[in-house]
Amino acid sequence: MNRLISYSMNNNPIEHLIKRLAKLPGMGSRSARRVALHLLSDKDMNMDPLQSALQSARDKVEKCSTCHCLDVVNPCSICTHPEKDTTKICLLQSVGDVWAMERTGFYKGHYHVLGGVLSALDGVTPDKLSIGTLLSRLDGVDEIIMALGATVDGQATAYYVAEQIRKTHGDITISRLAYGVPIGGEVEYLDDSTLATAMKSRGAF
Amino acid sequence: MNRLISYSMNNNPIEHLIKRLAKLPGMGSRSARRVALHLLSDKDMNMDPLQSALQSARDKVEKCSTCHCLDVVNPCSICTHPEKDTTKICLLQSVGDVWAMERTGFYKGHYHVLGGVLSALDGVTPDKLSIGTLLSRLDGVDEIIMALGATVDGQATAYYVAEQIRKTHGDITISRLAYGVPIGGEVEYLDDSTLATAMKSRGAF
Numbered sequence: 001m002n003r004l005i006s007y008s009m010n011n012n013p014i015e016h017l018i019k020r021l022a023k024l025p026g027m028g029s030r031s032a033r034r035v036a037l038h039l040l041s042d043k044d045m046n047m048d049p050l051q052s053a054l055q056s057a058r059d060k061v062e063k064c065s066t067c068h069c070l071d072v073v074n075p076c077s078i079c080t081h082p083e084k085d086t087t088k089i090c091l092l093q094s095v096g097d098v099w100a101m102e103r104t105g106f107y108k109g110h111y112h113v114l115g116g117v118l119s120a121l122d123g124v125t126p127d128k129l130s131i132g133t134l135l136s137r138l139d140g141v142d143e144i145i146m147a148l149g150a151t152v153d154g155q156a157t158a159y160y161v162a163e164q165i166r167k168t169h170g171d172i173t174i175s176r177l178a179y180g181v182p183i184g185g186e187v188e189y190l191d192d193s194t195l196a197t198a199m200k201s202r203g204a205f
Numbered sequence: 206m207n208r209l210i211s212y213s214m215n216n217n218p219i220e221h222l223i224k225r226l227a228k229l230p231g232m233g234s235r236s237a238r239r240v241a242l243h244l245l246s247d248k249d250m251n252m253d254p255l256q257s258a259l260q261s262a263r264d265k266v267e268k269c270s271t272c273h274c275l276d277v278v279n280p281c282s283i284c285t286h287p288e289k290d291t292t293k294i295c296l297l298q299s300v301g302d303v304w305a306m307e308r309t310g311f312y313k314g315h316y317h318v319l320g321g322v323l324s325a326l327d328g329v330t331p332d333k334l335s336i337g338t339l340l341s342r343l344d345g346v347d348e349i350i351m352a353l354g355a356t357v358d359g360q361a362t363a364y365y366v367a368e369q370i371r372k373t374h375g376d377i378t379i380s381r382l383a384y385g386v387p388i389g390g391e392v393e394y395l396d397d398s399t400l401a402t403a404m405k406s407r408g409a410f
Contacts, residue, residue: 012277013258013261013262013264013265013277014262014266014275014276014277016258016261016262017258017259017262020255020258020259021255021258023251024240024243024244024255025236025239025240026236026239026240027240031230031231033301033304034231034301035229035230035231035232036262037275037299037300037301038230039259039262040262040266041299041300043263046228047259047262047263048263049225050226050229051256051259051260051263053221053222053224053225054244054252054255054256055256056218056221056222057218057219057221057222057241057245057252058248058252058253058256060218061218061219061245070219070242070245071219072217072218072219095242095246096238099238
């Protein structure tokens with residue numbers, strides 16, 4: 001036992017908590033240390049409410065078996081909402097994308113969360129995505145809106161999914177989000193491919 | 206019930222978790238949403254280990270009644286360590302400062318965590334800091350090292366504590382950390398007061 005203090009030991013709960021926090025997205029070991037201190041400095045005020053929020057989310061939140069979104073009910077409240085247009089499905093990569101889309105308040109149709117995009121490098125094959133459940137809910141659907149990221153992988157995935165849809169439901173309209181200049185974007189600072197796409201897809205003024 | 210989805214409801218556990226996470230230091234609502242999604246996307250892999258780390262830290266970590274540091278034992282392993290020099294106490298603002306000081310491996314004495322600095326604006330009065338316990342452990346101590354921040358509040362606090370110490374233990378040496386150029390610091394980018402202090406405290410080359 002050469003170590004001066006027990007903090008440095010691996011089985012120390014403080015050290016263990018810091019390591020766990022550091023695994024969260026966007027956290028490094030410095031910020032994890034800060035958060036751990038914050039939590040431990042006042043257990044009643046800081047630690048307990050977080051723990052009960054985690055426990056309640058853990059117990060109550062589940063994946064919707066239809067659209068793979070997260071909610072406290074299954075099927076989720078979007079899938080069962082009476083005002084949602086059942087003839088439209090917007091295909092998105094993650095639940096966060098659904099939240100972002102819902103925040104706009106613009107789209108009134110249904111969603112389908114794919115759970116990722118195809119990627120040979122990361123070993124994401126079609127069977128790891130929720131393509132099967134998408135294909136099984138296409139009856140009565142008029143339009144699929146591909147809202148996957150405008151990346152190589154996102155577009156390859158959209159292409160693959162579109163192909164699968166056309167095999168069984170050739171009459172469904174498959175659309176995609178418009179590409180172009182982001183609102184608030186300065187032309188000078190746009191990347192070349194966005195600018196080229198925006199020029200190619202230019203519309204009437 | 207005008208809302209389209211249950212996410213937006215205040216009593217929704219997802220929303221509640223996001224709000225709780227957003228209260229952690231260094232987190233905003235965007236990063237809290239990302240963390241919540243990460244946790245909920247794979248409860249077994251992401252949520253459960255974090256919860257057990259939190260629970261274990263909650264149960265086992267406590268404040269040392271001597272130095273107010275956090276540890277799994279009380280008195281803490283620094284206070285009871287046989288190789289620590291009992292004649293020196295380094296006064297620090299927070300537990301994070303103790304960890305930082307211990308990481309340097311340079312200092313071999315004891316610590317005392319003050320729990321903050323005096324601040325009229327934030328309502329931090331002397332009785333909210335652990336000044337009393339510091340004064341009660343001064344017998345046999347030769348040196349107090351003031352390692353509070355080089356801010357106005359930090360220095361005012363150090364001055365106040367030094368005054369209290371001198372009242373009962375006039376023979377204790379009270380020192381402070383050296384001020385000057387941080388290692389790796391470029392003179393050009395130093396703030397004026399650091400540069401002035403470094404010039405004033407210059408030493409032999």
